[in-house]
Amino acid sequence: MLVIALDNVAYSYGGGELLAGVTLELAPGSFHFLTGPSGAGKTTLLKMCFGELVPTSGRVELFGQRLPGMTRDALAGARRRIGLVPQDARFLDHLTVAENISLPLTVAGQDMRAQKANLDELLAWVGLTHRAKATPPELSGGERQRAALARAVILSPDVILADEPTGNVDWEMSQRLLRLLVELNRMGKSVLVASHDLALIRAAKTQTQVRVLRISNRRLQFAGADL
């Protein structure tokens, strides 16, 4: 079964059509990059994959459930199976980094004490052990991206959606984040990364099997072999 499917989807905004005839199928364990110029609709497409935006026409299915017909609780349940790393990662600023990362566990009603070892392991995996007790405003851009990634994967979701995850970080950090995403993909997670960083996409191709999609003239198409 596909984890996320978009069928002939269109999205209009402010009187103009941003996306048209978009069809996308994310199979379990797949790794996709989504490219295109700024304002092409990459973030909009990711938001539709997350159920945050409803298409003007066409069909969106999350884990086999059609989006407009889903109840709010069912949508929340589907979102717990999707780890989202937004471009501008938002946190609860009154909680520590560790509390923010473990928030999905709290929301899912899991026992925090039982998950303590997992949390420590995850903090070490994203290199934030020393920042566990800091608050989000104290983090750098790269640290925020890594904290967002840790929060996105703590519930072991089926899909990772990342929107420009390397937008605010240097090359070294972007490679580190990429390695984390590749590692997650090897663990069987589907990954969809929106990025205009072509060097990152080329680096990913050397590490795993990646399909590159491009939004051009409102439509989604496979990118050429040059990528």
Place this chain on the structure above:
Amino acid sequence: MKAFLRDLRILWRGDASGDRVVPPSGYTVRLTIFSAAAMGFLAVMALALALSAGRLADDWGGALARSATLRIDGPLDTMQERTEAALRVLEQTPGVASAQALTEEEQRALLEPWFGPDLQLESLPIPQLIEIEKTPEGFDAEGLRLRLEGEVPGAMLDDHESWRKPFLAAARALRWLGWGAMVLIGATMAAIVTLAASVSLAANAQVISVLRLIGARDDYIARAFIRRFTFRTLTGAAVGTGLGLIASALLPDAPMSFLTGIGFANLDWLVPFAIPPLAALVAFAATRRAAFRTLRGLS
């Protein structure tokens, strides 16, 4: 209703981690606590009024219903003779437990508030009053009136009905006024908590957005706010109730006045302790309604 009770159970159980998702600060904290305290205080006062009025109605109703007064007017030279005749009639009347003519001192004491302590009763054409105590069954007032008319000239029987009815009506109106004030206070508190919760939800749109991002269900988000406002209201109402009880205890006694007895008596003192939990229940329902309405409105 099922969801309401489930949320109430979860609230009772507590959720330490869930409590922390909403930032603790904000002026709605002070607004809610202050309003709950003020409403708790006013509720104690309204409760005191309602309970006192109830007591007053019972006292007046009971005392006046159990007694009657016979007044004997007319020439003073035959007063003694007619008084004895009236007492004889009363002794023979079924439903009269006792009948006693007021002494000169008792009549003087009755008139003292108007004429002062040095009143010479002999110089005034004062009627003789006879105080009648009824048996629980009471007597036939009309029959007694007819008999007195024939046997005791100038005798006027007052069975207190004309006094009792307006007194009772006034006391009952006061009691309803007190309970009505309680309902209004509850409704006002619900409105204030709804307003404060709505403001808090709007101010925490970012928090809600983050919680939704990580897959929080509406009932999880709502519960975080519900707990916050319910416990704030409980705290405020407890403080207000405590102050109200102290104020009630310090209310001065006003003997022989209409206000005599306003306050709590005996077990009545326990009733105000129900105000904080009731206020918390009102806050729970109001916040829950506001939270779900707001969350439904947010995309």
